Amino acid sequence: MFALTHLYFAERLLGELEPAQALGAVFPDTGLAGGLSWEETHTVGERLYDRSVSLLPRDEPGIPARFARAVITHGAIPEGLDHYSDRAYRGGDHGYCFELSRDIADEAADICGLPRSAGWWKAHNFIEMAADLIVHERRPDLGPMLQLALTDRALLGTLASFLSDSLAATIEADRLENAFMEFPDYVQLDQVTPGTLAQKYEVQVEAKHGVQSIDVDAAESLIERCVPRVASTLDEFIALSLELVGPLLVGRYTSTG
Numbered sequence: 001m002f003a004l005t006h007l008y009f010a011e012r013l014l015g016e017l018e019p020a021q022a023l024g025a026v027f028p029d030t031g032l033a034g035g036l037s038w039e040e041t042h043t044v045g046e047r048l049y050d051r052s053v054s055l056l057p058r059d060e061p062g063i064p065a066r067f068a069r070a071v072i073t074h075g076a077i078p079e080g081l082d083h084y085s086d087r088a089y090r091g092g093d094h095g096y097c098f099e100l101s102r103d104i105a106d107e108a109a110d111i112c113g114l115p116r117s118a119g120w121w122k123a124h125n126f127i128e129m130a131a132d133l134i135v136h137e138r139r140p141d142l143g144p145m146l147q148l149a150l151t152d153r154a155l156l157g158t159l160a161s162f163l164s165d166s167l168a169a170t171i172e173a174d175r176l177e178n179a180f181m182e183f184p185d186y187v188q189l190d191q192v193t194p195g196t197l198a199q200k201y202e203v204q205v206e207a208k209h210g211v212q213s214i215d216v217d218a219a220e221s222l223i224e225r226c227v228p229r230v231a232s233t234l235d236e237f238i239a240l241s242l243e244l245v246g247p248l249l250v251g252r253y254t255s256t257g
Contacts, residue, residue, distance in 0.1 A: 001081055001082060001085050001097070001128050001131060001132075002029075002125075002128045002129060002131065002187060003026045003029065003132070003143075003146065003183075003187045003189065004132040004135045004136055004142050004143055004189070004192070005081075005128070005131045005132055005135050006026055006029075006073070006074050006081060007022060007025050007026070007135075007143075007145070007146060008135045008138075008139060008238075009073060009074075009081050009245075010022075010025035010070050010073040010074070011142075012238070012242055013073050013242065013245065013246055013249055014069065014070060014073070014249070017070070017145065018066065019148070019149035019152055019155055020063045020066050020067045020070070020149075020155060020159065021066050021067065021069070021070040022070070022145060022146050022149045023067060023070070023146075023149050023150070023155070023156075024066070024067035024068065024069065024070025024071045024073075024074075025073060026074070026146065026183065027041070027067070027070075027071050027074070027159075027163075027180075028041040028042045028044075028071060028074045028075055028082070029041070029074075029187075030179045030180050030183045031163075031176070033179040033182055033183060033186060034171060034175050034176045034178070035171060035175065035179075036167070036171065040168070040169055041075075042074075042075045042076040042077070042082055044071070044075070044167060044168075045071045045072035045074075045077070045078055045253075046077075046078055046253075047166060047167075047168070048064075048067070048068040048071055048162075048163070048166055048167075049065065049071075049253050051064070051068075051162075051165070051166040052064035052067070052068045052162070053065060063155075063159075064158075064162045067159055067162070068253075069249060069253055072245075072248060072249070072253050073245060073249070078252075078253070079244065079245065080245055080248075081241055081245065082095075084096060084237070084240070084241045084244065084245075085097045085124075085237075085241075086098065086124070089237070095124075096127075096233075096237045097125075097127040097128055098120065098123075098124045100124075100127045100226075100229055100230065100233070101120065101124045101126060101226075102120070102123075104123045104126065105120040105123040106119050107119075107123070107218075107222060108120075108122040108125075108126055108222065109122060109123075110215075110218075111214055111219050111222060112209070112211065112214045112219075113211045113213075113214060114209060114211070118209075122205075125201065125204075126219075126222050126223055126226050127226055127229075127230055129194075129197045129198075129201065129226070130223055130226035130229075130231075131230050131234055132188070132192060132197065133192055133193070133194065133197065133223065133227060134227065134231055136192035140190075140192075143188075143189030143190045143192065144190055146189055147184060150180055150181060150183060150184065156177045156180050157173070159176075159180075160174070160177035160180070161173045163176050185203060186200060186203055186204050186207070187200055187204075194220045194221075194223040194224045194227075195216075195220050197220075197223055198214075198217075198219035198223060199216060201214070202214045202216055202219070
């Protein structure tokens with residue numbers, strides 16, 4: 001899922017999000033801008049949580065642990081929202097977003113100027129953008145809330161240092177801090193429309209694949225067409241994911257501060 005849906009989901013599990021939790025809810029994707037792979041960022045929740053607990057007490061006790069718990073709501077291992085959106089949902093071979101986008105894979109590849117073999121991954125992004133549009137219509141405050149958290153340089157520095165010390169990959173704290181600050185360059189957090197989502201998606205595709213441009217008008221149209229299929233199923237998907245992820249946060253990864 002994209003940023004606004006992750007914030008919406010994390011808030012349902014954790015309550016009103018403080019800045020560290022908002023940043024944790026999106027970190028797995030900000031880490032990609034820092035040079036980490038999807039696997040590295042989406043399977044690191046347990047490692048971060050265990051490391052955060054080992055650091056207590058600190059000058060700001062509990063902040064890394066609350067950040068790590070929010071990361072867990074997002075990731076694939078342990079099984080957070082992206083496990084169910086990307087990897088497996090209702091006994092299927094793929095997650096919710098992939099299952100909803102099977103029939104638009106070739107179209108998505110063509111829009112992005114990529115081989116058809118890359119189409120299904122791109123197609124699931126269109127489902128994710130449609131979900132973010134729906135969430136924004138319900139909760140237009142979530143994006144600005146994250147934007148505000150991304151301006152807290154002291155907090156960003158604390159979390160970037162924690163991540164640099166905790167991740168298996170060697171990555172400098174400055175690079176991780178910059179990845180947080182650059183996140184709004186790649187995702188639409190306010191004034192969310194099919195058009196603005198398509199424009200930001202072009203930036204993502206250019207950065208990841210080196211293409212000069214995508215067909216932004218066709219991307220906007222495809223996002224619009226994805227909205228009804230997501231709108232009819234999103235609440236059920238979120239509800240079931242909450243039932244499955246919630247026990248993690250009252251069991252193994254309970255709050256420490």
